[in-house]
Amino acid sequence: MAKNEALYEAVLKGKRKDVSSIVNELVAAGTNVEEILMESMIPAMAEIGDRFSRNEAYVPEMLIAARAMQAGLDILDPLLQEAGHEPIGKVAIGTVKGDLHDIGKNLVAMMLKGAGFEVMDLGVDCDVDKYKEAVDGGAQVILLSALLTTTMPYMKEVIEGLGNCGAKILIGGAPVTQEYADEIGADGYSDDANTAVKSAKIALGLAA
Amino acid sequence: MKFKLISCEIFFREMEFLLEQSPHAIDVEFLQKGLHDIPTEEMLKRLQAQVDKASEQDYDAILLGYGLCNNGLVGLRARGVQLILPRAHDCITLFFGSRKKYQAYFDANLGTYFLTTGWIERDEVAEELKELSIPNQLGMDMTYEQLVEKYGEDNAEFLKEELCDRGKNYSQITFIEMGVEPDDRFEKIAREEAASKQWNYEKVAGDLTLIRCLLNGNWNPEDFLVVPPGAKISADHTEQIVTINTDT
Numbered sequence: 001m002a003k004n005e006a007l008y009e010a011v012l013k014g015k016r017k018d019v020s021s022i023v024n025e026l027v028a029a030g031t032n033v034e035e036i037l038m039e040s041m042i043p044a045m046a047e048i049g050d051r052f053s054r055n056e057a058y059v060p061e062m063l064i065a066a067r068a069m070q071a072g073l074d075i076l077d078p079l080l081q082e083a084g085h086e087p088i089g090k091v092a093i094g095t096v097k098g099d100l101h102d103i104g105k106n107l108v109a110m111m112l113k114g115a116g117f118e119v120m121d122l123g124v125d126c127d128v129d130k131y132k133e134a135v136d137g138g139a140q141v142i143l144l145s146a147l148l149t150t151t152m153p154y155m156k157e158v159i160e161g162l163g164n165c166g167a168k169i170l171i172g173g174a175p176v177t178q179e180y181a182d183e184i185g186a187d188g189y190s191d192d193a194n195t196a197v198k199s200a201k202i203a204l205g206l207a208a
Numbered sequence: 209m210k211f212k213l214i215s216c217e218i219f220f221r222e223m224e225f226l227l228e229q230s231p232h233a234i235d236v237e238f239l240q241k242g243l244h245d246i247p248t249e250e251m252l253k254r255l256q257a258q259v260d261k262a263s264e265q266d267y268d269a270i271l272l273g274y275g276l277c278n279n280g281l282v283g284l285r286a287r288g289v290q291l292i293l294p295r296a297h298d299c300i301t302l303f304f305g306s307r308k309k310y311q312a313y314f315d316a317n318l319g320t321y322f323l324t325t326g327w328i329e330r331d332e333v334a335e336e337l338k339e340l341s342i343p344n345q346l347g348m349d350m351t352y353e354q355l356v357e358k359y360g361e362d363n364a365e366f367l368k369e370e371l372c373d374r375g376k377n378y379s380q381i382t383f384i385e386m387g388v389e390p391d392d393r394f395e396k397i398a399r400e401e402a403a404s405k406q407w408n409y410e411k412v413a414g415d416l417t418l419i420r421c422l423l424n425g426n427w428n429p430e431d432f433l434v435v436p437p438g439a440k441i442s443a444d445h446t447e448q449i450v451t452i453n454t455d456t
Contacts, residue, residue: 149276175278
């Protein structure tokens with residue numbers, strides 16, 4: 001197993017077209033598709049996330065890296081499936097009922113994909129039933145997002161509505177705090193997209 | 209009675225109109241619009257400084273022309289003078305005159321951007337606040353040209369849509385007519401903005417009741433939080449919106 005430096009750099013720098021062409025070349029050359037994903041692309045996303053946490057990269061850099069990652073995944077996904085590759089976990093994310101602000105939610109969804117999760121993007125304005133469907137569809141972690149104090153209280157209704165569904169529930173968004181997560185019995189809280197990935201891994205016992 | 213009003217300038221015309229009618233002596237301090245976009249501790253710091261200053265004088269109450277405002281008022285402490293805060297998430301409740309009316313309208317009209325005279329004529333964010341503004345720090349205020357220069361054309365298109373489109377998922381402008389407008393110029397601007405974005409446009413009648421009650425001293429507990437000296441404002445995540453925290 002080896003890291004492809006050019007691919008790693010292309011994901012890290014958000015060079016979507018370079019990512020596509022390098023991935024295509026590697027696939028054509030018969031490189032193991034899991035190796036392409038695990039050794040070059042996922043490490044690049046982990047690095048951009050860590051740089052963000054260290055204030056060395058910002059939201060736009062993270063967004064374009066995630067977009068470049070997606071360009072690679074578009075090519076790799078069907079091949080990974082054929083190869084029997086399993087995602088590290090299945091998660092669902094959506095903004096809560098009444099909230100249409102999805103910049104943060106989209107970024108978290110992309111970072112989760114970039115970390116190797118299968119992500120069900122439920123979109124915006126999600127009611128309890130929508131999250132329930134995701135749990136029924138196999139989601140092991142449900143992530144709730146809200147930007148407004150007007151819509152944030154709906155998170156409590158979701159947690160009550162899901163009851164002991166077996167899935168872990170993580171919350172985030174501008175007005176959300178750890179205190180609020182504790183108050184409503186959420187399993188975790190994150191204040192940015194990189195820690196959201198860590199929280200999802202912790203929730204599934206993939207990280208400590 | 210003698211009050212001090214510390215208010216967001218977004219209510220400038222409404223306050224000016226109602227201050228003339230209040231039976232009380234009210235000193236007024238308007239603060240810049242846009243404090244809800246800076247970190248909550250920064251908004252709190254600015255408001256606390258105003259409250260502290262006013263508390264040195266002999267007022268019967270300090271009236272807050274604010275709502276919870278993205279939690280920017282959480283932790284605001286009354287010193288020697290009681291604080292009066294409308295139970296509201298944000299200014300739109302005060303324009304609607306009732307948080308129930310606002311909630312009902314919000315639920316029935318998702319994706320609505322509200323405009324009033326204040327939101328039209330005081331929409332410029334002060335330079336000093338721009339640097340602290342979270343949307344600005346996230347890159348949301350970057351122009352297309354700046355994005356191209358920094359991230360290349362291919363990524364600029366994407367970022368413009370994904371990060372910098374403030375109207376993303378919005379589909380309506382609602383102009384709240386408060387009865388303090390000098391003429392129809394504001395309504396016209398609102399209607400034209402909706403048309404230029406190809407959004408739905410609606411005009412609704414506002415209601416000055418809450419602001420009038422604030423200024424007139426009619427602070428019924430259903431609509432107002434009265435914070436006694438020494439206590440702090442806290443968010444309570446229920447329909448009451450705010451509550452008192454007596455922790456020291």
